[in-house]
Amino acid sequence: MSRITLGSVFVGGALAVTAAALAYPSLLGVQKTSSDGARVIAHTRFGPLTEADRNFVVAVRAAGLWEFPSGELAVKKGTTEAVREAGRHLIIGHAALDASCRKIAPELNITIPNQPSPQQQGFLVTLQSDTGKQFDSDLANILRVTHGSIFSTIAKIRSTTRNTLVRQLADQANDVVLDHITQMEGSGLVNFDQVNAQQTNPQKLPSDQVTPPVPQSGVPMVVLTPPPGVSADGIPTGPAAPAAPAAPSGSATVG
Template sequence: MRITRKVTGTVLVGGVLGVTLSALACPAVLGFSAVSAAQDRVIAQTSAGPLTEADRDFVVKVRAAGLWEYPVGKMALQKGTTDAVRTAGRHLVSGHAALDATCRKIAPRLDIALPNRPSPQQQGFVATLSADSGRQFDSDMANILRITHGQIFTTIAKIRSTTRNTLVRQLADQANTTVLDHITVMEKTGLVDLDQVLFQETTPPKLPADDTTPPPPTAGEPQVTLKP
């Protein structure tokens, strides 16, 4: 018998993600919102080359991803029940700390304001995994993270092949290596339900922009740093 339970806006079926997931990460990650037709519009001329809306959004997405995946990695180190899950946690922490350092380094040069909190959708993931324990945590973490990384992988490729900004291109190179590594370690847990993952990657639910957009930093707010 298959048992379905709902936690923080996410439906889990038989211990893995069901097909009605409705609360996930940034734009283009699991859920999606309408994409501006002006994504290729140049919004600034910088010393590293022209910066488009898509370039800016990519830097923000990489930063926001780290703001929820880094703490999930730390959870995995504490709550994971297998060596493979704890190894995945270590990769999340180290990978996103390095990506975050790059984002914080290039953002001032590109005049990009970085968020200090993940989107409401991403916060829902953290809440779900915070409430999990034991094998449930292991399974939910592996499947959620495999979906989010699988979706952002295609975004990275598009940015890498189209950006004319050298700093954004360097970030895309780094993100490509990191995300592929994270996909691999999630699969090595042996817990990924690939049928469900591929369904979620190819048929994401459409979500309101407010759910998928990280809040901007407030004036005078200290910048959050993800430490290795």
């Protein structure tokens, strides 16, 4: 497989609203779009839910679906202790974020993916095929680009959302993503010139390459569970989203 060209990720787009759930049929990925992320798409007991809010929940879930297994690869294949430790942080951090996404998605009537986007799957394939020092370098640089790209999005969501559950997820994501950025940089392998260029000038890709597939009906939800032997000691995971209060009536009104 040819080397993946990196782009920044997690910027939402114009997404359709269905009666059953707030799904995400297009444009969740590298390219910035002209969509009005501030448009309210649902009124919930946790506050208004905007397009940007919904895109953020989907993006956090999709990130974990490829970065968690990337962490497992790092623990097994990393040639240095720093890379293996970074892998441990990826596993624990994304397991915690995933638990929060799975907890709040039904409360907000958001459909979340069961697979990462094709672009994200490509990143994972690259890491699966890498060996030795090439694996170490690709892990550090790919993950530094993706985490650096969502970092500013987290800040924007945290400062603008009026939805309490989305705000709590942003708080948690801020802690976890900053930790992962620090881990990638601590490997000593990040090419900052290349990473900054890729974050500043993201590659334009078709929407079908940057959108996670909508999950098939009846298929069990993927749960990210750390494997035995991977300790969470000393790894920041942020404040987990608390259990939501019981709804007095319907959980969300689609607007």
